[in-house]
Amino acid sequence: MSPTALLVVAKAPVPGLVKTRLCPPATHAEAARIAAASLLDTLDAVRRTPGVRPVIAMTGDLGAAAGSAELREALRGWTVLGQRGGGFPARLAAAHADTAAEHPGLPIVQIGMDTPQVSPELLAEACEALGIADAALGPAEDGGWWVAGFRSAADARLLSGIPTSRADTGARTLATLRAAGLRVATLSRLTDVDVMDDALRVAELLPGSRFAASLPAACALPAATVPRSVPGHQGAADER
Template sequence: MSAHFSLLVIAKAPAAGFAKTRLCPPATPEQAAEIAASALLDTLEAVLNTPGAKPVVAMTGELGAAARSAEISRALRGATVIAQRGWDFGAKLANAHADTAAVHAGLPVLQIGMDTPQVSPESLAAAVEPMLHGGRDSVLGPAEDGGWWALGLTDPNHAQVLAGVPMSREDTGELTLRALAGVGLRPKTLTTLSDVDTMLDAQRVAALRPGSRFARAVGAVTWQEVTR
Protein backbone atom coordinates (compact mmCIF):
# COMPACT_ATOMS: atom_id res chain seq x y z
CA MET A 1 0.00 0.00 0.00
CA SER A 2 1.15 3.52 -0.74
CA ALA A 3 2.52 5.53 2.16
CA HIS A 4 0.15 8.33 1.13
CA PHE A 5 -3.29 8.67 2.65
CA SER A 6 -6.15 11.15 2.75
CA LEU A 7 -6.40 13.07 6.02
CA LEU A 8 -9.97 14.32 6.29
CA VAL A 9 -10.95 17.07 8.73
CA ILE A 10 -14.63 17.69 9.49
CA ALA A 11 -14.92 21.41 10.24
CA LYS A 12 -17.47 24.10 10.99
CA ALA A 13 -16.88 27.79 10.38
CA PRO A 14 -16.28 29.26 13.86
CA ALA A 15 -18.82 32.09 13.89
CA ALA A 16 -19.88 33.75 17.13
CA GLY A 17 -23.24 32.45 18.30
CA PHE A 18 -22.90 29.24 16.28
CA ALA A 19 -19.56 27.73 17.31
CA LYS A 20 -18.88 26.01 20.64
CA THR A 21 -22.06 27.39 22.20
CA ARG A 22 -21.77 24.88 25.06
CA LEU A 23 -18.83 26.94 26.31
CA CYS A 24 -21.21 29.87 26.94
CA PRO A 25 -21.20 30.77 29.75
CA PRO A 26 -18.58 31.27 31.06
CA ALA A 27 -17.16 32.16 27.65
CA THR A 28 -18.83 34.88 25.63
CA PRO A 29 -19.99 33.92 22.12
CA GLU A 30 -16.98 35.77 20.75
CA GLN A 31 -14.58 33.93 23.06
CA ALA A 32 -16.18 30.60 22.14
CA ALA A 33 -15.73 31.39 18.45
CA GLU A 34 -12.09 32.31 19.08
CA ILE A 35 -11.56 29.01 20.89
CA ALA A 36 -13.15 27.11 17.99
CA ALA A 37 -11.09 29.03 15.43
CA SER A 38 -7.89 28.33 17.36
CA ALA A 39 -8.78 24.63 17.60
CA LEU A 40 -9.29 24.51 13.84
CA LEU A 41 -6.04 26.36 13.11
CA ASP A 42 -3.99 24.14 15.43
CA THR A 43 -5.60 21.05 13.90
CA LEU A 44 -4.88 22.24 10.37
CA GLU A 45 -1.27 22.98 11.26
CA ALA A 46 -0.83 19.42 12.51
CA VAL A 47 -2.59 17.97 9.47
CA LEU A 48 -0.58 20.00 6.97
CA ASN A 49 2.67 18.82 8.56
CA THR A 50 1.80 15.11 8.76
CA PRO A 51 4.08 13.05 6.49
CA GLY A 52 2.30 11.40 3.59
CA ALA A 53 -1.00 13.13 4.28
CA LYS A 54 -3.16 14.58 1.51
CA PRO A 55 -5.37 17.01 3.46
CA VAL A 56 -9.08 17.36 2.77
CA VAL A 57 -11.38 19.63 4.79
CA ALA A 58 -15.14 19.07 4.72
CA MET A 59 -16.50 22.47 5.71
CA THR A 60 -19.90 23.79 6.70
CA GLY A 61 -20.96 27.31 7.64
CA GLU A 62 -20.07 30.77 6.38
CA LEU A 63 -16.32 31.26 6.68
CA GLY A 64 -16.62 34.97 5.99
CA ALA A 65 -18.47 35.40 9.29
CA ALA A 66 -16.00 33.31 11.27
CA ALA A 67 -13.44 34.35 13.84
CA ARG A 68 -9.92 34.52 12.35
CA SER A 69 -11.42 33.96 8.91
CA ALA A 70 -8.43 35.36 7.00
CA GLU A 71 -5.98 33.11 8.86
CA ILE A 72 -8.22 30.08 8.36
CA SER A 73 -8.58 30.86 4.66
CA ARG A 74 -4.80 30.97 4.29
CA ALA A 75 -4.42 27.63 6.08
CA LEU A 76 -7.07 26.04 3.87
CA ARG A 77 -4.97 26.78 0.79
CA GLY A 78 -2.92 23.73 1.71
CA ALA A 79 -5.95 21.43 1.60
CA THR A 80 -8.71 20.39 -0.77
CA VAL A 81 -11.91 21.93 0.61
CA ILE A 82 -15.24 20.19 0.04
CA ALA A 83 -18.72 21.04 1.29
CA GLN A 84 -20.47 18.89 3.85
CA ARG A 85 -23.68 17.37 2.55
CA GLY A 86 -26.34 15.19 4.11
CA TRP A 87 -29.48 15.23 6.23
CA ASP A 88 -27.75 14.62 9.58
CA PHE A 89 -24.24 14.37 10.97
CA GLY A 90 -23.87 10.65 10.32
CA ALA A 91 -24.81 11.11 6.69
CA LYS A 92 -22.46 14.08 6.39
CA LEU A 93 -19.58 11.95 7.66
CA ALA A 94 -20.40 9.14 5.25
CA ASN A 95 -20.62 11.54 2.32
CA ALA A 96 -17.39 13.29 3.32
CA HIS A 97 -15.54 9.96 3.11
CA ALA A 98 -17.09 9.28 -0.30
CA ASP A 99 -16.20 12.75 -1.59
CA THR A 100 -12.66 12.42 -0.24
CA ALA A 101 -12.29 9.08 -2.03
CA ALA A 102 -13.37 10.81 -5.23
CA VAL A 103 -10.65 13.44 -4.77
CA HIS A 104 -7.88 10.97 -3.88
CA ALA A 105 -8.93 7.70 -5.46
CA GLY A 106 -7.48 4.52 -4.02
CA LEU A 107 -6.10 6.02 -0.82
CA PRO A 108 -7.11 5.08 2.72
CA VAL A 109 -8.83 7.83 4.68
CA LEU A 110 -8.13 8.95 8.25
CA GLN A 111 -10.90 11.26 9.46
CA ILE A 112 -10.71 13.58 12.46
CA GLY A 113 -12.64 16.62 13.67
CA MET A 114 -11.59 20.03 14.94
CA ASP A 115 -12.32 19.25 18.61
CA THR A 116 -8.97 17.60 19.40
CA PRO A 117 -6.40 20.36 18.84
CA GLN A 118 -3.91 18.38 20.94
CA VAL A 119 -3.17 16.16 17.92
CA SER A 120 0.27 16.45 16.37
CA PRO A 121 1.86 15.31 13.10
CA GLU A 122 3.45 12.47 15.06
CA SER A 123 0.20 11.30 16.66
CA LEU A 124 -1.66 11.45 13.35
CA ALA A 125 1.09 9.49 11.61
CA ALA A 126 0.91 6.90 14.39
CA ALA A 127 -2.88 6.70 14.05
CA VAL A 128 -2.75 5.81 10.36
CA GLU A 129 0.27 3.50 10.64
CA PRO A 130 -1.75 0.31 11.33
CA MET A 131 -3.52 0.76 7.98
CA LEU A 132 -0.47 1.79 5.98
CA HIS A 133 1.95 -0.85 7.20
CA GLY A 134 0.19 -2.97 9.82
CA GLY A 135 -2.29 -4.80 7.65
CA ARG A 136 -5.34 -3.40 9.46
CA ASP A 137 -8.51 -2.50 7.58
CA SER A 138 -9.58 0.27 9.96
CA VAL A 139 -8.76 2.22 13.11
CA LEU A 140 -11.00 3.95 15.65
CA GLY A 141 -9.91 6.52 18.25
CA PRO A 142 -12.25 6.60 21.25
CA ALA A 143 -13.16 9.88 22.92
CA GLU A 144 -13.56 10.18 26.67
CA ASP A 145 -17.24 11.15 26.31
CA GLY A 146 -18.13 7.84 24.64
CA GLY A 147 -17.82 9.04 21.06
CA TRP A 148 -14.73 8.90 18.88
CA TRP A 149 -12.17 11.40 17.63
CA ALA A 150 -10.69 9.49 14.67
CA LEU A 151 -11.85 6.91 12.14
CA GLY A 152 -9.58 5.36 9.55
CA LEU A 153 -10.72 3.13 6.69
CA THR A 154 -8.66 1.46 3.98
CA ASP A 155 -11.87 1.32 1.92
CA PRO A 156 -13.75 4.62 2.35
CA ASN A 157 -16.93 2.98 1.02
CA HIS A 158 -17.33 1.36 4.42
CA ALA A 159 -18.05 4.81 5.86
CA GLN A 160 -21.61 4.43 4.58
CA VAL A 161 -22.39 2.59 7.82
CA LEU A 162 -22.04 5.92 9.65
CA ALA A 163 -25.32 7.11 8.14
CA GLY A 164 -27.10 4.66 10.46
CA VAL A 165 -25.15 5.47 13.64
CA PRO A 166 -26.64 7.99 16.12
CA MET A 167 -24.02 10.66 16.77
CA SER A 168 -23.18 12.78 19.83
CA ARG A 169 -24.29 10.15 22.34
CA GLU A 170 -22.50 8.35 25.16
CA ASP A 171 -22.74 5.09 23.19
CA THR A 172 -21.75 6.47 19.78
CA GLY A 173 -18.34 4.82 19.97
CA GLU A 174 -19.80 1.41 20.79
CA LEU A 175 -22.49 1.74 18.11
CA THR A 176 -19.84 2.70 15.57
CA LEU A 177 -17.79 -0.38 16.44
CA ARG A 178 -20.87 -2.57 15.98
CA ALA A 179 -21.65 -0.97 12.64
CA LEU A 180 -18.10 -1.52 11.40
CA ALA A 181 -18.14 -5.12 12.64
CA GLY A 182 -21.36 -5.59 10.70
CA VAL A 183 -19.47 -5.08 7.44
CA GLY A 184 -16.60 -7.30 8.51
CA LEU A 185 -14.17 -4.73 9.88
CA ARG A 186 -12.05 -5.11 13.01
CA PRO A 187 -10.73 -1.64 13.87
CA LYS A 188 -7.53 -1.23 15.82
CA THR A 189 -8.23 0.92 18.86
CA LEU A 190 -6.22 4.14 19.04
CA THR A 191 -5.31 6.25 22.06
CA THR A 192 -8.33 7.72 23.85
CA LEU A 193 -8.46 11.53 23.68
CA SER A 194 -10.66 14.19 25.24
CA ASP A 195 -12.50 16.40 22.82
CA VAL A 196 -13.76 19.87 23.75
CA ASP A 197 -17.39 19.98 24.85
CA THR A 198 -17.18 22.05 28.04
CA MET A 199 -14.92 24.77 29.36
CA LEU A 200 -13.30 22.31 31.76
CA ASP A 201 -12.57 20.04 28.77
CA ALA A 202 -11.03 23.02 27.01
CA GLN A 203 -8.76 23.79 29.95
CA ARG A 204 -7.59 20.18 30.22
CA VAL A 205 -6.82 20.01 26.48
CA ALA A 206 -5.12 23.42 26.53
CA ALA A 207 -2.79 22.19 29.28
CA LEU A 208 -1.49 19.53 26.86
CA ARG A 209 -0.39 22.20 24.35
CA PRO A 210 0.81 25.23 26.34
CA GLY A 211 1.64 28.15 24.11
CA SER A 212 -0.64 26.97 21.30
CA ARG A 213 -3.30 29.14 19.71
CA PHE A 214 -5.90 27.03 21.48
CA ALA A 215 -4.26 27.43 24.89
CA ARG A 216 -4.08 31.22 24.44
CA ALA A 217 -7.75 31.41 23.44
CA VAL A 218 -8.83 29.29 26.39
CA GLY A 219 -6.64 31.38 28.68
CA ALA A 220 -8.67 34.46 27.74
CA VAL A 221 -11.53 33.01 29.83
CA THR A 222 -10.44 33.24 33.45
CA TRP A 223 -10.83 30.50 36.06
CA GLN A 224 -13.08 32.82 38.05
CA GLU A 225 -15.45 33.00 35.08
CA VAL A 226 -15.36 29.22 34.70
CA THR A 227 -16.32 28.56 38.31
CA ARG A 228 -19.04 31.20 38.63
Protein backbone atom coordinates in the same frame (compact mmCIF):
# COMPACT_ATOMS: atom_id res chain seq x y z
CA MET B 1 3.87 5.03 4.94
CA SER B 2 1.67 4.95 1.84
CA PRO B 3 -0.22 8.15 0.92
CA THR B 4 -3.38 8.74 2.96
CA ALA B 5 -6.12 11.32 2.62
CA LEU B 6 -6.34 13.08 5.97
CA LEU B 7 -9.84 14.55 6.25
CA VAL B 8 -10.87 17.23 8.73
CA VAL B 9 -14.64 17.65 9.20
CA ALA B 10 -15.27 21.13 10.54
CA LYS B 11 -17.68 24.00 11.01
CA ALA B 12 -16.73 27.60 10.27
CA PRO B 13 -16.19 29.29 13.67
CA VAL B 14 -18.97 31.88 13.37
CA PRO B 15 -19.95 33.58 16.66
CA GLY B 16 -23.23 32.25 18.00
CA LEU B 17 -23.13 29.17 15.76
CA VAL B 18 -20.14 27.22 17.06
CA LYS B 19 -19.01 25.96 20.48
CA THR B 20 -22.07 27.44 22.16
CA ARG B 21 -21.67 25.01 25.07
CA LEU B 22 -18.65 27.06 26.14
CA CYS B 23 -21.12 29.88 26.94
CA PRO B 24 -21.07 30.79 29.75
CA PRO B 25 -18.44 31.52 30.94
CA ALA B 26 -17.27 32.45 27.42
CA THR B 27 -19.17 34.92 25.25
CA HIS B 28 -20.18 33.78 21.76
CA ALA B 29 -17.35 35.84 20.27
CA GLU B 30 -14.84 34.25 22.65
CA ALA B 31 -16.20 30.77 21.92
CA ALA B 32 -15.75 31.37 18.20
CA ARG B 33 -12.14 32.47 18.75
CA ILE B 34 -11.52 29.31 20.81
CA ALA B 35 -13.01 27.21 18.01
CA ALA B 36 -10.86 28.98 15.42
CA ALA B 37 -7.73 28.35 17.47
CA SER B 38 -8.67 24.70 17.89
CA LEU B 39 -9.16 24.33 14.14
CA LEU B 40 -5.91 26.14 13.30
CA ASP B 41 -3.89 23.95 15.68
CA THR B 42 -5.55 20.90 14.13
CA LEU B 43 -4.68 22.08 10.62
CA ASP B 44 -1.08 22.56 11.72
CA ALA B 45 -0.91 18.98 13.00
CA VAL B 46 -2.30 17.66 9.72
CA ARG B 47 0.17 19.76 7.70
CA ARG B 48 3.10 18.35 9.70
CA THR B 49 2.02 14.74 9.23
CA PRO B 50 4.18 13.09 6.56
CA GLY B 51 2.71 11.37 3.54
CA VAL B 52 -0.84 12.74 3.73
CA ARG B 53 -3.11 14.62 1.33
CA PRO B 54 -4.92 17.23 3.45
CA VAL B 55 -8.68 17.59 2.94
CA ILE B 56 -11.29 19.62 4.80
CA ALA B 57 -15.08 19.22 4.56
CA MET B 58 -16.53 22.43 5.98
CA THR B 59 -19.97 23.83 6.64
CA GLY B 60 -20.83 27.43 7.45
CA ASP B 61 -19.70 30.85 6.26
CA LEU B 62 -15.92 31.07 6.50
CA GLY B 63 -16.09 34.74 5.57
CA ALA B 64 -18.05 35.47 8.77
CA ALA B 65 -15.85 33.29 10.96
CA ALA B 66 -13.43 34.27 13.69
CA GLY B 67 -9.91 34.09 12.28
CA SER B 68 -11.23 33.99 8.73
CA ALA B 69 -8.09 35.38 7.06
CA GLU B 70 -5.75 33.08 9.00
CA LEU B 71 -7.93 30.07 8.26
CA ARG B 72 -8.00 30.84 4.54
CA GLU B 73 -4.21 31.11 4.53
CA ALA B 74 -3.86 27.85 6.48
CA LEU B 75 -6.03 26.04 3.92
CA ARG B 76 -3.91 27.00 0.91
CA GLY B 77 -3.07 23.83 -0.99
CA TRP B 78 -5.80 21.78 0.71
CA THR B 79 -8.69 20.03 -1.00
CA VAL B 80 -11.66 22.04 0.31
CA LEU B 81 -15.10 20.40 0.20
CA GLY B 82 -18.53 21.47 1.33
CA GLN B 83 -20.56 19.23 3.58
CA ARG B 84 -23.76 17.66 2.23
CA GLY B 85 -26.50 15.42 3.51
CA GLY B 86 -29.13 15.60 6.21
CA GLY B 87 -27.92 14.93 9.74
CA PHE B 88 -24.37 14.58 10.93
CA PRO B 89 -23.97 10.80 10.34
CA ALA B 90 -25.00 11.25 6.69
CA ARG B 91 -22.65 14.21 6.30
CA LEU B 92 -19.77 12.16 7.69
CA ALA B 93 -20.35 9.38 5.17
CA ALA B 94 -20.71 11.92 2.35
CA ALA B 95 -17.45 13.63 3.33
CA HIS B 96 -15.64 10.30 3.00
CA ALA B 97 -17.27 9.64 -0.38
CA ASP B 98 -16.38 13.11 -1.67
CA THR B 99 -12.80 12.75 -0.42
CA ALA B 100 -12.52 9.42 -2.23
CA ALA B 101 -13.74 11.07 -5.43
CA GLU B 102 -10.99 13.70 -5.14
CA HIS B 103 -8.29 11.21 -4.10
CA PRO B 104 -9.33 7.86 -5.60
CA GLY B 105 -7.79 4.73 -4.16
CA LEU B 106 -6.35 6.33 -1.03
CA PRO B 107 -7.24 5.24 2.49
CA ILE B 108 -8.96 7.99 4.46
CA VAL B 109 -8.38 9.06 8.06
CA GLN B 110 -10.96 11.52 9.40
CA ILE B 111 -10.86 13.78 12.44
CA GLY B 112 -12.81 16.79 13.69
CA MET B 113 -11.82 20.21 15.02
CA ASP B 114 -12.34 19.42 18.71
CA THR B 115 -9.00 17.82 19.60
CA PRO B 116 -6.36 20.56 19.21
CA GLN B 117 -3.99 18.39 21.25
CA VAL B 118 -3.73 15.94 18.35
CA SER B 119 -0.17 15.52 17.12
CA PRO B 120 1.43 14.48 13.83
CA GLU B 121 2.57 11.33 15.64
CA LEU B 122 -0.99 10.36 16.58
CA LEU B 123 -2.21 11.07 13.06
CA ALA B 124 0.64 9.06 11.55
CA GLU B 125 -0.28 6.19 13.88
CA ALA B 126 -3.85 6.27 12.55
CA CYS B 127 -2.62 6.28 8.95
CA GLU B 128 -0.17 3.45 9.56
CA ALA B 129 -2.89 1.35 11.21
CA LEU B 130 -4.69 1.14 7.87
CA GLY B 131 -1.72 -0.72 6.47
CA ILE B 132 -2.71 -3.77 8.50
CA ALA B 133 -6.36 -3.18 9.40
CA ASP B 134 -9.49 -2.38 7.41
CA ALA B 135 -10.49 0.45 9.76
CA ALA B 136 -9.13 2.41 12.70
CA LEU B 137 -11.05 4.07 15.53
CA GLY B 138 -9.85 6.33 18.35
CA PRO B 139 -12.23 6.61 21.32
CA ALA B 140 -13.08 9.89 23.01
CA GLU B 141 -13.44 10.35 26.75
CA ASP B 142 -17.14 11.20 26.43
CA GLY B 143 -18.03 7.85 24.85
CA GLY B 144 -17.74 8.93 21.23
CA TRP B 145 -14.73 8.86 18.93
CA TRP B 146 -12.27 11.47 17.71
CA VAL B 147 -10.74 9.69 14.69
CA ALA B 148 -12.02 7.12 12.23
CA GLY B 149 -10.10 5.68 9.32
CA PHE B 150 -10.98 3.32 6.47
CA ARG B 151 -8.76 1.53 4.00
CA SER B 152 -11.72 1.47 1.59
CA ALA B 153 -13.90 4.59 1.45
CA ALA B 154 -16.90 2.38 0.67
CA ASP B 155 -16.79 1.08 4.25
CA ALA B 156 -17.28 4.62 5.60
CA ARG B 157 -20.91 4.36 4.49
CA LEU B 158 -21.44 2.41 7.71
CA LEU B 159 -21.12 5.68 9.64
CA SER B 160 -24.38 6.97 8.17
CA GLY B 161 -26.44 4.57 10.28
CA ILE B 162 -24.81 5.25 13.66
CA PRO B 163 -26.33 7.93 15.93
CA THR B 164 -23.88 10.53 17.22
CA SER B 165 -23.84 12.60 20.44
CA ARG B 166 -24.51 9.57 22.64
CA ALA B 167 -22.61 7.92 25.46
CA ASP B 168 -22.46 4.71 23.41
CA THR B 169 -21.58 6.22 20.02
CA GLY B 170 -18.02 4.89 20.13
CA ALA B 171 -19.08 1.42 21.24
CA ARG B 172 -21.83 1.28 18.63
CA THR B 173 -19.41 2.39 15.92
CA LEU B 174 -16.88 -0.27 16.85
CA ALA B 175 -19.58 -2.95 16.99
CA THR B 176 -20.99 -1.91 13.61
CA LEU B 177 -17.61 -2.00 11.91
CA ARG B 178 -16.79 -5.42 13.37
CA ALA B 179 -20.23 -6.78 12.49
CA ALA B 180 -19.51 -5.81 8.87
CA GLY B 181 -16.43 -8.04 9.00
CA LEU B 182 -13.86 -5.26 9.25
CA ARG B 183 -10.63 -5.67 11.17
CA VAL B 184 -10.52 -2.58 13.38
CA ALA B 185 -7.40 -1.10 14.97
CA THR B 186 -8.12 0.74 18.24
CA LEU B 187 -6.16 3.98 18.68
CA SER B 188 -5.35 6.31 21.58
CA ARG B 189 -8.13 7.89 23.64
CA LEU B 190 -8.43 11.70 23.60
CA THR B 191 -10.62 14.38 25.19
CA ASP B 192 -12.92 16.36 22.91
CA VAL B 193 -13.38 20.04 23.74
CA ASP B 194 -17.10 20.47 24.33
CA VAL B 195 -17.44 22.61 27.48
CA MET B 196 -15.06 24.92 29.32
CA ASP B 197 -13.83 22.23 31.69
CA ASP B 198 -12.68 20.24 28.66
CA ALA B 199 -11.01 23.33 27.21
CA LEU B 200 -9.10 24.03 30.41
CA ARG B 201 -7.85 20.44 30.69
CA VAL B 202 -6.76 20.31 27.07
CA ALA B 203 -5.09 23.74 27.29
CA GLU B 204 -2.89 22.42 30.11
CA LEU B 205 -1.46 19.95 27.58
CA LEU B 206 -0.72 22.71 25.05
CA PRO B 207 1.29 25.51 26.66
CA GLY B 208 2.23 28.10 24.08
CA SER B 209 -0.37 26.93 21.56
CA ARG B 210 -2.97 29.05 19.80
CA PHE B 211 -5.61 27.09 21.65
CA ALA B 212 -4.22 27.80 25.12
CA ALA B 213 -3.77 31.48 24.24
CA SER B 214 -7.37 31.69 22.98
CA LEU B 215 -8.88 31.03 26.41
CA PRO B 216 -9.82 34.44 27.85
CA ALA B 217 -8.68 35.22 31.39
CA ALA B 218 -12.31 35.40 32.51
CA CYS B 219 -12.72 31.73 31.59
CA ALA B 220 -9.59 30.50 33.37
CA LEU B 221 -11.55 29.21 36.36
CA PRO B 222 -10.60 26.24 38.54
CA ALA B 223 -11.86 23.13 36.78
CA ALA B 224 -13.98 22.14 39.78
CA THR B 225 -16.09 25.28 39.34
CA VAL B 226 -16.88 24.68 35.68
CA PRO B 227 -19.53 22.18 34.44
CA ARG B 228 -17.91 18.97 33.24
CA SER B 229 -18.48 17.52 29.80
CA VAL B 230 -21.88 15.90 29.52
CA PRO B 231 -21.54 12.13 28.92
CA GLY B 232 -22.74 11.18 25.49
CA HIS B 233 -21.87 14.38 23.66
CA GLN B 234 -19.74 12.86 20.91
CA GLY B 235 -17.05 15.21 19.83
CA ALA B 236 -19.37 18.23 19.45
CA ALA B 237 -20.56 16.33 16.43
CA ASP B 238 -23.49 18.61 15.70
CA GLU B 239 -21.14 21.61 15.71
CA ARG B 240 -18.90 20.36 12.89
